[in-house]
Amino acid sequence: MNNTPLPKDIPLDLPLPEWLLVILLVVSFLAHIVFVNLMVGGSIATLWAEIKGLRNKEYDILAQEIAATITVNKSLAVVLGVAPLLSINALYTIYFYTANSLTGIMWILIIPMVAIVFLLTYLHKYTWEAMANMKLLHIAINALAVAMFLFIPLIFLVNVNLMLFPEKWMSVRGFLSALALPNVFPRYFHFICASLALTGLFITWYMGRKNYPFEEYFQVFTRAKVKRIGYQLALGASVAQFLFGPIVMATLPAKGFSWSMMSVILSGVAVAVYAVYYMIKTLRGSDADLNKYFRRIVISMSIVVVFMGSGRHVYRANALNPHRELMAQKTAEFEQASKEAREQALNKQAEANEAIAAAEASGDNTAKGKAVFNNYCAACHKETSLLVGPPVTEMKEIYTDKKADLIKWIKSPGKKRPDAPQMPPFPQINDTDMEDLTQYILNIK
Amino acid sequence: MDFPLFHLDWLNDRFLIAMIAIIHVFINHGLAVGFLPYITLLEQQGVVKSGPEDITDLAWDKMVQRMMMVGFVITTTMGAMTGVGIWFSAALISPNSIGSLIRVFYWGWFTEWIVFVSEVVFIMIYFLTWKNSNKSLRAKQRHIRFGWFLSAFSWLTMAIIVAILGFMMDPGNWVEDQSLLSALTNPIYLPQLLFRTPTAMVVAGAFGFLLIMLFTKKDSPIRPTALKTTATWVLLWLPMSILASIYYYNVIPEAMTANMSTAVGTMDFAKYYDLLKYIILIATSSLALLAIWTLWKPKKVNLIIVIIPFVLSLGFLGIFERVREFIRKPYVIGNYMYSNLIREEDYPLLQRDGILKHSTYTSITEITEENKLEAGKDVFMIACSRCHTSQGINSIIFVFEKMYGEGKPLDINSMKAYIPNMHNGRTYMPPYPGNEEELDALAHYIFYLQQSGATLEGAQSAGAHLNPTHSVEHFIEQKTKQQ
Numbered sequence: 005m006n007n008t009p010l011p012k013d014i015p016l017d018l019p020l021p022e023w024l025l026v027i028l029l030v031v032s033f034l035a036h037i038v039f040v041n042l043m044v045g046g047s048i049a050t051l052w053a054e055i056k057g058l059r060n061k062e063y064d065i066l067a068q069e070i071a072a073t074i075t076v077n078k079s080l081a082v083v084l085g086v087a088p089l090l091s092i093n094a095l096y097t098i099y100f101y102t103a104n105s106l107t108g109i110m111w112i113l114i115i116p117m118v119a120i121v122f123l124l125t126y127l128h129k130y131t132w133e134a135m136a137n138m139k140l141l142h143i144a145i146n147a148l149a150v151a152m153f154l155f156i157p158l159i160f161l162v163n164v165n166l167m168l169f170p171e172k173w174m175s176v177r178g179f180l181s182a183l184a185l186p187n188v189f190p191r192y193f194h195f196i197c198a199s200l201a202l203t204g205l206f207i208t209w210y211m212g213r214k215n216y217p218f219e220e221y222f223q224v225f226t227r228a229k230v231k232r233i234g235y236q237l238a239l240g241a242s243v244a245q246f247l248f249g250p251i252v253m254a255t256l257p258a259k260g261f262s263w264s265m266m267s268v269i270l271s272g273v274a275v276a277v278y279a280v281y282y283m284i285k286t287l288r289g290s291d292a293d294l295n296k297y298f299r300r301i302v303i304s305m306s307i308v309v310v311f312m313g314s315g316r317h318v319y320r321a322n323a324l325n326p327h328r329e330l331m332a333q334k335t336a337e338f339e340q341a342s343k344e345a346r347e348q349a350l351n352k353q354a355e356a357n358e359a360i361a362a363a364e365a366s367g368d369n370t371a372k373g374k375a376v377f378n379n380y381c382a383a384c385h386k387e388t389s390l391l392v393g394p395p396v397t398e399m400k401e402i403y404t405d406k407k408a409d410l411i412k413w414i415k416s417p418g419k420k421r422p423d424a425p426q427m428p429p430f431p432q433i434n435d436t437d438m439e440d441l442t443q444y445i446l447n448i449k
Numbered sequence: 450m451d452f453p454l455f456h457l458d459w460l461n462d463r464f465l466i467a468m469i470a471i472i473h474v475f476i477n478h479g480l481a482v483g484f485l486p487y488i489t490l491l492e493q494q495g496v497v498k499s500g501p502e503d504i505t506d507l508a509w510d511k512m513v514q515r516m517m518m519v520g521f522v523i524t525t526t527m528g529a530m531t532g533v534g535i536w537f538s539a540a541l542i543s544p545n546s547i548g549s550l551i552r553v554f555y556w557g558w559f560t561e562w563i564v565f566v567s568e569v570v571f572i573m574i575y576f577l578t579w580k581n582s583n584k585s586l587r588a589k590q591r592h593i594r595f596g597w598f599l600s601a602f603s604w605l606t607m608a609i610i611v612a613i614l615g616f617m618m619d620p621g622n623w624v625e626d627q628s629l630l631s632a633l634t635n636p637i638y639l640p641q642l643l644f645r646t647p648t649a650m651v652v653a654g655a656f657g658f659l660l661i662m663l664f665t666k667k668d669s670p671i672r673p674t675a676l677k678t679t680a681t682w683v684l685l686w687l688p689m690s691i692l693a694s695i696y697y698y699n700v701i702p703e704a705m706t707a708n709m710s711t712a713v714g715t716m717d718f719a720k721y722y723d724l725l726k727y728i729i730l731i732a733t734s735s736l737a738l739l740a741i742w743t744l745w746k747p748k749k750v751n752l753i754i755v756i757i758p759f760v761l762s763l764g765f766l767g768i769f770e771r772v773r774e775f776i777r778k779p780y781v782i783g784n785y786m787y788s789n790l791i792r793e794e795d796y797p798l799l800q801r802d803g804i805l806k807h808s809t810y811t812s813i814t815e816i817t818e819e820n821k822l823e824a825g826k827d828v829f830m831i832a833c834s835r836c837h838t839s840q841g842i843n844s845i846i847f848v849f850e851k852m853y854g855e856g857k858p859l860d861i862n863s864m865k866a867y868i869p870n871m872h873n874g875r876t877y878m879p880p881y882p883g884n885e886e887e888l889d890a891l892a893h894y895i896f897y898l899q900q901s902g903a904t905l906e907g908a909q910s911a912g913a914h915l916n917p918t919h920s921v922e923h924f925i926e927q928k929t930k931q932q
Contacts, residue, residue, distance in 0.1 A: 008921040009913075011451040011809040014548045015792075019555030075525075076573060082529045083569045086562045089536065093551050101452055101544040108455035108541050108909030115469065115534035122526035170921075173453070177912040330924055338807070345798035383870035391863055392852060425852045428874045 008171045010327070012335040014097050025095050026317065032087035034313045038202065039081035041195075044153045045203025046074040047125065049237065051150050054143050062225045066233075069221060071129050071146075073210060078122055098331065099167035099324060103182075106166065110159050110179035117156055124149040154196070158183065161192050168323045169257065187255035194248045197241045198309075204238030205302060207231075212295065228291035235294075238301075239283040242276065249273065260323030265315055272311030279304040373444025376437045380430055387448060393424055396448045407442050414438070450791070450808040455541040456834050456907030459841035462542040469538050471767050473531035475652070478645065478766060480520040481528065482607050483653025485572075487682060488517050489596030491657075494678060496589060504586045509671050514579050516660040521576040525569070542835065545790040546781040561609040568606055571599045604646070611642050637697075644697040647689035648766065654683035655736060655762040658743075658755045673747035680743035687737055694729075694769070728768060732761035778877035787879035789832050796882060803884040804831055805916070812914035816886045825894025826905065828887045839898050839905045846899045859899050864892040 018025060050071045057064025092100050104111045128145045135142040162182045166172065169185070176182045208231045211218060218227050253269075282297040282304075289296070356375070363371035377385075377396075384392035385399075403410040417427040433441065457465060495509040539547040551558065575595055582592035657679040665672040735758040743750050781788045791799065798807070805811045811827040813820055829837075829845070837845045849859050852867075865888055872880040881888065897903065917923060 007915065009809050009915050010919055010921045010924050013451075014545065014552060016549055016552040019552050076577075079525045079529070079569050079573060082525075082533065083562075083566050086533065086565065087559065089533070090551060090555065090558055090562065093536075093540070093548065094555055097544075097548040097551075098451065101540050101548065104537070104540050105453050105455040105544070105908050106912065108907065111909075112465070112534075112537055112541060115530050115537055119527045119530040122530070123522070126522050126526065174913060174915050178910050327921065330921060334924060342795045342798045345801050346794060348801070349797035379870065380873040381870075383867040383874060386866075391866060423854075430874070432876065 007174055008327075009173055010170075010330055010334055011098055011102075012338045013328075013331050015335055015339055019094060022095070025091055026321075029088055029091035029095060030313055030317050032084065032091060034309060036081060036084040036088050037313075038309070039077050039084055040157075041199040041202040042077040042206055043074055043081050044157065044196070045199035045201075046070055046077060046206070047146065047150050047153050048200065049203050049207065050074065051143070051146050054146065058139060058143075062222060065221050066225065066230065068132050069211065070207065071125075071132070073206075074125050075122075075129055078125065082118070096167060096324070099170070100163070102170075102173060103163045103166040106173060106176045107159070107162055107179040107182050111163065114156060114159055117152055121149050121152040121156070124152070157195055158188070158192055161188055161195065165191065168260065168320060170327055187252065187257075190248060190251040190255050194245065194252050197244045197248055200241035201238045201245070201305070204234045204236070204241060205305065206234070207237065208234030208294075208298065209302070212298075226291075228294055231294045232287065235283055235287050239280065239287065242280050242283065245276065256319065257323075260319040260321075262318070262322050265318040265322060268311055268315040268318055272308050272315060275304050275311065276308045279308065370444040370447050373440035373442070376433070376441040377444055380433060380441075384427070393427060394421075396445055399445050400448050404446060407446065410442055410445065411438055414441075450804065450810075450831055452544045453810045453908035453913030454830055454834060455909050456830065456905060457841075458838045458905045458907065461838050461842040462835055464842060466535065466538045466542055467771070469531050469534040471770055472527065473535060474766060474770055475763055476523055476528035476531065477607070478649035479652040479656045479763075481524050481568075481572075482603050482646075483649035483651070484520050484656060485596065485603050486600035487650070487653045487657055487679075488513060488520065489593060489600055490682070491516070491675065491678065492596060493593050496586075496593065498674070504583060504589050506671070507583075508669075509675070510583065512661070512664050512671060512675065515664045516657070517576055517579070519660055520656075521572060524572065529569070543781060543790060546786055549782060549786065557609060557612065561606060564602065564606045564609065568599070568602050571595070571602060575599050607645060607649070608642055611645060612638050640693070640697045644690070644693040644769075647686040647693055648769075650686040651683055651690050651736065652762050652766060654679050654686070654740075655759045657682070658739065658750075659759050662750070662752050662755050676743045676747050676750055680740035680747075683736055683740040684744075687733060687740070691733055728761065728764050732758065732765035735761050779872065779879040787882075789835055789879050789882065791832075791879070791882050796880065799882045800884060803887050804828065804882055805887060806918075809916055809919040810908075810913045811916050814916065814918060816890050821890045821893050822897055824887065825890035825892070825897070828883055828891045829894055830905065832882055832891070834905065834907075840902060845895055849895065849899075859896050861892045861896050864895060865889060868892070 020028075050067045053063045053067035053070060057067050124145055128142065128149060131142065131145075159179070162179060162185075165185060165188050166176065166182050172185060182188075210216065211230045211234070212227055218230075222230075279301050282301050286294060286297050286301070360371045360375060385394070385396060387396045389395050399410070414429075414433065415431050416429045419426040456462060491513045492505075492510065495505040495513060498509070499506040536547065575592070578592060582588040658676065661672060661675045661679065665675065739750075739754060739758045742754070777783065777788075779787055781790065784793065786792050791804075805813050805816075805824065805827060808827070808831060811824075811831075813824040813827055816824045829839075833845060837843055837848065840846060846859075849864065850856065853859060853863065868881045868888060868891070872878045883891070898905075
């Protein structure tokens with residue numbers, strides 16, 4: 005049973021201690037994913053509100069207000085994504101790049117797709133008034149953006165999933181077959197729900213801020229109403245996580261599980277229960293108390309995010325560390341073999357030099373030149389027959405007693421023969437070598 | 450060898466990186482690094498030219514704000530994504546080299562990232578607070594000061610990334626001591642930065658001309674003034690850009706210049722290269738002409754005479770990047786890794802044992818008569834496919850037929866004699882990394898490609914085959930035997 009590849013690693017040291025790299029990876033990834041969540045969740049919420057806005061103008065205003073935040077969040081999402089990309093590239097070079105390569109076309113399509121979806125969000129945002137009489141078309145622009153926002157995370161998930169399982173690499177034939185690995189979709193829905201939950205809390209905060217001029221925008225809606233919308237979204241999505249979470253766990257291959265990982269995840273779940281309890285309590289309470297537990301909810305949800313992000317990393321480390329250990333051993337073996345081969349080649353070179361010296365000592369004054377010839381010329385010239393260019397015997401006929409012309413030609417040849425390609429110039433051959441080379445050519449027998 | 454290789458068999462792998470990188474450089478130089486000081490200058494001019502009662506000339510300010518909006522939208526969408534795209538495409542096409550560079554330059558890139566995050570935040574603040582800053586003179590002045598600060602920041606991001614680019618062309622002392630500092634102080638760094646700075650300003654001026662024409666009406670009084678400011682801006686930076694490009698060429702290390710002239714030595718390239726020189730000459734002089742014409746007859750400027758130098762100046766920048774890439778050959782990281790992703794120091798081992806023996810992704814463990822073509826294909830994928838396709842752009846058939854005669858059946862023995870020595874004649878080619886049997890298989894495969902017109906699928910669609918001696922199972926079995 006040979007099915008798990010064991011390549012060698014990039015033979016350079018990590019740029020910083022591994023534990024530090026791991027911390028940077030997890031922290032920067034969480035910062036990135038929070039803004040990705042707000043961008044994806046925000047665009048879905050905008051679509052929902054703008055459609056409702058067809059009947060009730062207030063929802064249209066709500067949609068416009070949420071839409072204004074997407075373009076800011078998306079800029080932060082992209083720019084904050086660079087650090088985790090850098091860190092995962094350094095820490096898991098072999099695993100990440102292999103997954104990229106096996107899903108290559110879809111992976112590179114992320115670039116134009118994200119650029120297009122960003123342009124669509126700007127178009128949507130800046131044409132709100134101009135397209136007021138073409139509402140359906142305006143909604144369609146955002147619907148297209150939402151569809152793309154929903155698709156692109158799948159590509160990322162396929163990659164971060166595939167990189168964990170070298171034993172599956174040989175069975176993958178392109179993006180679609182990697183998509184079919186069992187735990188891609190559960191993780192995907194887990195991500196979408198997280199996006200909606202965070203967006204709900206974001207709406208509650210953003211429009212509930214004291215210096216947000218709520219009354220300038222809305223005539224009918226009250227702050228309380230919009231805050232409740234945010235809370236409901238957060239609550240619904242969080243409760244759905246209690247369904248998707250177990251499915252994710254059930255479909256993850258066993259190899260990365262450990263008690264430490266389970267304890268991190270279950271602690272996260274416990275804190276999530278706490279947050280959900282206070283969301284329910286807030287929604288059942290009066291409008292005056294809508295802010296009462298907000299800080300508590302946000303802090304506990306942040307803790308959930310940190311626990312889940314850490315659990316995710318512990319799983320990845322568990323899943324890959326045995327393979328990484330073997331890979332390090334293999335890389336060391338290769339380095340050793342490479343070093344030995346280098347020494348061997350040096351010895352061979354020394355022997356060849358000795359042989360030339362011996363030949364010279366015995367009176368053969370073309371041995372050195374022949375070595376130069378083999379290096380630079382033998383690709384196209386043979387001694388007595390035509391290869392790409394004419395044979396050496398012919399050179400001797402042309403250039404006997406015209407050594408200077410021969411050297412000039414070698415350094416910068418022209419084109420003489422209609423049936424042969426032009427020779428490349430060899431200005432890099434130094435004077436001593438050139439002397440030996442012409443000696444050989446002009447003394448060929 | 451260590452990765453299943455992504456391969457675009459018609460477009461050519463290098464083309465993918467080049468396309469993304471060149472779009473990124475256009476946007477970065479033209480709409481960020483050069484554009485921000487240019488826009489700030491225009492914004493300031495609006496305040497200066499307005500009456501003592503006004504905060505700024507509102508029509509003028511509106512025009513400048515709309516120009517900035519174009520810069521803002523394009524840099525935060527296509528600009529940002531093509532920047533990430535360079536990494537994505539490099540990871541696909543050249544995983545070993547980008548993986549190595551990240552390990553050396555992690556802190557450089559990390560610093561770059563912090564500066565870059567700040568830049569994006571600052572650009573958003575600058576653009577999104579524009580409207581509110583028009584409420585008082587103090588706010589407006591603060592906004593303009595912020596613009597200058599942002600310009601400096603934007604330049605700093607470029608200054609860091611250029612160090613990385615410079616390193617890849619000439620690693621200086623890095624091969625010896627492998628430290629970040631020696632990579633950053635490599636000899637091409639300052640000349641390249643000196644070249645890019647004024648050139649970014651010039652390209653921003655070319656964008657400026659175009660945007661002014663788009664955002665002002667023909668008879669608008671602000672158009673001639675704005676055009677004249679832009680013309681002065683371009684004329685100020687253009688001589689520096691030209692001088693810096695001459696200086697830049699002169700300091701490119703000897704070996705690289707020789708290498709470049711080798712490439713130029715081929716007839717086809719000589720023609721192409723001459724053309725490039727003319728485009729640079731025409732682009733700079735057409736911009737200079739446009740600027741002088743604008744100063745002389747600002748009302749007689751139309752869209753067409755603005756667009757031509759704009760397109761040419763983009764060509765100017767593209768050509769510089771092209772040459773910069775080309776003179777790196779045969780290396781992808783100078784004196785360390787060849788463009789086939791094989792380290793120079795591993796050559797003796799691979800040439801002794803063969804590359805397939807040390808490759809994780811090949812099904813061939815021993816070359817026989819039956820599997821020769823399959824073996825040749827794997828050798829081609831590992832040793833040639835980063836730059837050559839089977840039948841597409843820069844195909845292996847094309848380059849051999851150019852040498853041996855178009856349409857003529859390729860001669861297997863000639864190719865076998867040529868390949869191991871080609872790097873001596875064609876100094877942009879890395880040496881052949883494999884052994885004799887692999888050479889035979891490769892030559893047969895190339896002949897087969899020519900005769901059959903077959904193409905080569907990359908790992909993104911064909912998947913990968915595992916070398917049974919490079920599996921976890923095999924490795925553990927070997928270890929068991931040692932016990």
